Amino acid sequence: MAGYLFVVSGDPATARNTVYAILADQGFKLEQTGEWTAKAERGSGAASILLGAAAGKKGRHVKLDIVCTTDAQGLLNVTFRQGTSGASGGIIGAMQANKIYQEVYDTVGASLQQAGVLVSGAPLK
Numbered sequence: 559m560a561g562y563l564f565v566v567s568g569d570p571a572t573a574r575n576t577v578y579a580i581l582a583d584q585g586f587k588l589e590q591t592g593e594w595t596a597k598a599e600r601g602s603g604a605a606s607i608l609l610g611a612a613a614g615k616k617g618r619h620v621k622l623d624i625v626c627t628t629d630a631q632g633l634l635n636v637t638f639r640q641g642t643s644g645a646s647g648g649i650i651g652a653m654q655a656n657k658i659y660q661e662v663y664d665t666v667g668a669s670l671q672q673a674g675v676l677v678s679g680a681p682l683k
Contacts (some may be wrong), residue, residue: 561622561639562663564676566670568602570634573675574626577636580669584662586622594626597641600658620658638663 566573578588578596586598601619621641628634640659663679670676 561682564636564679566634573634583592596624600620
């Protein structure tokens with residue numbers, strides 16, 4: 559699945575918690591699966607299946623797996639992997655999911671940049 563990588567300076571735990579707070583502000587429910595990993599979920603899987611594209615942006619079910627690691631320079635690498643494609647809503651549902659994911663990445667990147675800790679951000683290949 560697609561995703562995004564942010565490289566962040568500063569205290570790794572503070573940066574991780576900041577990312578989690580940004581996601582919570584975006585309406586995601588977070589489940590920390592380890593000290594440096596989490597799952598984030600928003601919307602309803604049932605609504606996405608039953609309503610398809612009509613579930614819309616607010617009801618579209620999207621999931622993210624988040625893994626935080628530090629590199630040799632001590633920078634925090636925050637990797638987001640998309641857990642759903644939106645395909646249950648057909649082409650329109652997939653487009654809605656892609657738009658939601660891009661908005662999340664844009665918001666996380668802008669927030670980290672405003673905080674002065676964003677080193678880089680790029681889609682995963």
